[in-house]
Amino acid sequence: MTTNTTTTMTSNMTMTMLDDFMVRAGLAGIGTALAAAPLGCFVVWRRMAYFGDATAHAALLGVALSLAIQGPILPGVLAAALVMALMVQGLSGRGLAEDAILGVLAHAALAIGLVAVSFLSGVRVDLMGYLFGDILAVNIYDLAQIWAGAAAVIALLVWRWQRLLTATLNPDLAQASGISPRAEQLVLTVALALTVAVAIKAVGALLIGALLIIPPAAARPLARTPEAMALITGAIGSGAALAGLGASYRFDTPTGPTIVSVAAAIFCLTAIAGRLRG
Amino acid sequence: MRLITATGLTLQQAGKTVLRDVDMHIDRGEIVTLVGPNGSGKSTLIKGLIGAIKPLRGTVDAMRGLRIGYVPQTLHMDGLLPLTVHRFLCLPYRHAADAMSRVLSEAGVPDLGDAQMRNLSGGQFQRVMLARALLMSPDLLILDEATQGLDQPGAADFYRKIEYVRTHLNCAVLMVSHDLHVVMAASDRVLCLNGHVCCEGRPEVVQDAPEYRALFGTGTQGAFALYRHEHDHEHHHDHDQQHDHDHA
Numbered sequence: 001m002t003t004n005t006t007t008t009m010t011s012n013m014t015m016t017m018l019d020d021f022m023v024r025a026g027l028a029g030i031g032t033a034l035a036a037a038p039l040g041c042f043v044v045w046r047r048m049a050y051f052g053d054a055t056a057h058a059a060l061l062g063v064a065l066s067l068a069i070q071g072p073i074l075p076g077v078l079a080a081a082l083v084m085a086l087m088v089q090g091l092s093g094r095g096l097a098e099d100a101i102l103g104v105l106a107h108a109a110l111a112i113g114l115v116a117v118s119f120l121s122g123v124r125v126d127l128m129g130y131l132f133g134d135i136l137a138v139n140i141y142d143l144a145q146i147w148a149g150a151a152a153v154i155a156l157l158v159w160r161w162q163r164l165l166t167a168t169l170n171p172d173l174a175q176a177s178g179i180s181p182r183a184e185q186l187v188l189t190v191a192l193a194l195t196v197a198v199a200i201k202a203v204g205a206l207l208i209g210a211l212l213i214i215p216p217a218a219a220r221p222l223a224r225t226p227e228a229m230a231l232i233t234g235a236i237g238s239g240a241a242l243a244g245l246g247a248s249y250r251f252d253t254p255t256g257p258t259i260v261s262v263a264a265a266i267f268c269l270t271a272i273a274g275r276l277r278g
Numbered sequence: 279m280r281l282i283t284a285t286g287l288t289l290q291q292a293g294k295t296v297l298r299d300v301d302m303h304i305d306r307g308e309i310v311t312l313v314g315p316n317g318s319g320k321s322t323l324i325k326g327l328i329g330a331i332k333p334l335r336g337t338v339d340a341m342r343g344l345r346i347g348y349v350p351q352t353l354h355m356d357g358l359l360p361l362t363v364h365r366f367l368c369l370p371y372r373h374a375a376d377a378m379s380r381v382l383s384e385a386g387v388p389d390l391g392d393a394q395m396r397n398l399s400g401g402q403f404q405r406v407m408l409a410r411a412l413l414m415s416p417d418l419l420i421l422d423e424a425t426q427g428l429d430q431p432g433a434a435d436f437y438r439k440i441e442y443v444r445t446h447l448n449c450a451v452l453m454v455s456h457d458l459h460v461v462m463a464a465s466d467r468v469l470c471l472n473g474h475v476c477c478e479g480r481p482e483v484v485q486d487a488p489e490y491r492a493l494f495g496t497g498t499q500g501a502f503a504l505y506r507h508e509h510d511h512e513h514h515h516d517h518d519q520q521h522d523h524d525h526a
Contacts (some may be wrong), residue, residue: 046357167369168359175330176348176420177370223360224394 018143021136022245028138028146028202029241030260032211034151035195037234038157041219041226042188045168050099051055051088052192052212053131054106056205058084061113063130074145074197081193084109087186133204133256135245142201149198154189160187165226195257203256210260218267221274224240236266279306281344281450285320286336289319290327295334296322298474298495304418309444309451311461314405314471314483315493320454321351323471324422344418347411349404350456351422357396364391367410377413384446385409386439400427404436412443419443421453437464456495 018024020094053235059083062080066073079186084105117127129137135215162182167174171181210270215237216229223229244259251258287300298321301340304310311322327338328346355361366379385405388435390398398406399486404424411419421440425433440462444451455461462481463466470476476489484490 119526123334161367162370162372165359168367169361169366170353171349172325172328172330172350173353174370175327179370220294220358220360220382224362225360225365229360 018140021138022249024138024143025135025202025245025255026242028135028143029245031143031146031150032199032203032235033215033241034234035146035153035199035206036211037133037215037237038163038230039153039188039191039195040216040237041230041233041254042157042168043154044165044216044220045226046188048178048188049209049213050102050106053209054088054102054109055081055085055192056200056208057106057113058109058201060127060130061109061116062197063127063200063273064073064113064116064120068116073201075133075199078193078197080109081196084230085189086191089182089189091131098149118186129204130200131204131206132254133202134206135202135255135259138202146198146202149194153195156187156191160184164188184209203236206255210263214260214263214267215240218270221270223278236263239265280304280341281306282338282340283336284323284327284336286469287323287326287333288330288335288336289322290334291325291331296473297326297471298437299336300475302469302478303451304450306417306435306450307448308466309428309453310441310467310469311465311489312452312454312469312471313319313456313458313494314476318471319473320471321422322456324420324452328420336342345414345416347414347416347419347449349407349411349419349421349424351426353403353407355403356397360395361395362391363395363406366395366406367413369410371414373413378409379414382406384412384443386435389521401436402431404428405439408436408439408443410429413446417451419447419449419451420453420454423454423456425455437461440464453507468525 018027040052043049058080059077062077063073065080066076069076087107088098091105096104114127118203163174163179164187166177166179167181168182174181174184195212199208199211202271216233218230218236219232220230238261241259245255246253246263247253248258257262283303284300287297287302288295289297289300296317300323302323312323314320322331326333327346329338363382364375364378367373367381378391379388382391385408387402387405388410390406393402395403395406404427407424408421408496409517419440425436428436440451440453443449453461453465462485465481467479468481468484469478470487470490470493471483472493476493477484477487479487
């Protein structure tokens with residue numbers, strides 16, 4: 001029997017490093033930021049900010065339902081987020097304005113989720129954990145889930161990139177080139193549901209919306225092309241995650257909100273830089 | 279050669295029937311113009327032809343492999359999406375740099391490649407849209423009120439570009455326009471819509487049709503003269519040459 005000692009040593013070192021909760025938290029933050037970067041750009045370009053929030057709120061209902069049937073969280077959250085997104089898509093253009101539909105569905109999902117959890121006698125559910133996330137409690141399996149989800153979301157968006165951009169620019173323009181705007185909307189919906197589902201434990205339902213919108217908004221003044229904006233967004237998101245973690249450790253502040261605060265500070269800086277440059 | 283044919287086409291938008299029983303066709307090389315009052319179904323017909331609206335009844339038959347260059351009525355550029363002209367031309371298909379400079383020159387905006395889309399003036403924007411449509415060497419160029427927001431000389435100049443493109447690419451052109459006088463002079467065939475096809479034919483014929491008069495009155499009669507007048511005073515290159523020729 002032969003063993004490759006170098007590999008064993010490296011993997012031992014890796015395992016030791018991953019034993020550190022700060023390293024795991026940092027990697028979870030970067031993974032989430034990288035998945036949220038290209039997706040968040042589309043959320044901003046297509047004015048889907050409310051849509052991100054609604055999906056995240058529905059995810060909470062998914063958590064409650066998963067716990068009720070004592071099933072795994074991820075499929076439940078994914079299903080709830082998808083059903084929510086499809087309902088919004090199906091209902092829009094039928095009388096009520098889209099933002100009103102989103103408002104009704106988002107608040108209803110959140111409220112029903114909270115009510116559903118209260119019925120779960122016996123199980124002590126820390127729903128606050130899913131609202132705000134607990135990035136410091138991320139374990140190695142959560143981490144694997146986040147990075148696998150991020151890889152899937154990025155691969156999906158890279159694959160459809162040209163078509164998504166054309167449909168975002170103008171639905172009729174896309175149609176004339178043989179691209180179905182509804183199909184591309186579905187791609188984004190699936191990517192959004194997947195991102196929310198893998199990130200909810202670390203980042204929490206309420207903060208996912210912030211991570212989807214603030215980094216791309218901060219990247220906008222610095223970018224000349226869509227691709228540049230997505231890359232800069234990834235850098236800003238990852239930077240905010242790491243700096244936020246460091247700051248929360250040093251000043252003993254809640255981690256999720258600290259990360260969002262750092263992102264908001266970066267947004268202010270780039271907005272000013274954009275103004276100065278004209 | 280027949281490029282596209284609509285038969286008994288009935289189209290709905292937002293649950294309302296906008297167009298009924300439209301029979302129309304476009305052949306290679308001709309310029310067809312849709313006129314009609316607001317809400318008469320001009321843009322709806324175009325959306326039906328490109329497949330953006332599924333017909334309630336009737337069919338649209340396009341030639342196999344028909345390439346459509348489409349310039350939509352409005353393209354809202356709010357500046358959220360950073361986009362240079364070059365990047366815009368590469369949606370949804372990427373093109374070589376020399377192909378892009380060629381179409382930008384053809385459209386009359388050779389130096390705008392690196393400009394941001396949202397910084398373009400109305401006229402520059404429409405020319406970039408035209409350049410994009412030209413990139414795919416279309417069989418059929420569709421323009422939905424492409425001269426909206428252009429002043430009269432700008433619009434006249436734009437239509438001359440279209441004429442040039444038609445001749446060089448041997449494509450058909452379908453356009454919607456409110457510039458009745460310019461359109462009437464620049465088209466081979468005019469379709470007058472008002473929820474259905476009221477009348478159609480050569481511009482002179484349509485202009486005298488009672489259905490057209492009922493919609494637009496006789497006020498546009500002097501339009502031909504107006505257009506010709508503009509024409510005479512145009513300081514465009516080819517035209518100066520034509521002038522010299524005329525006077526020689």
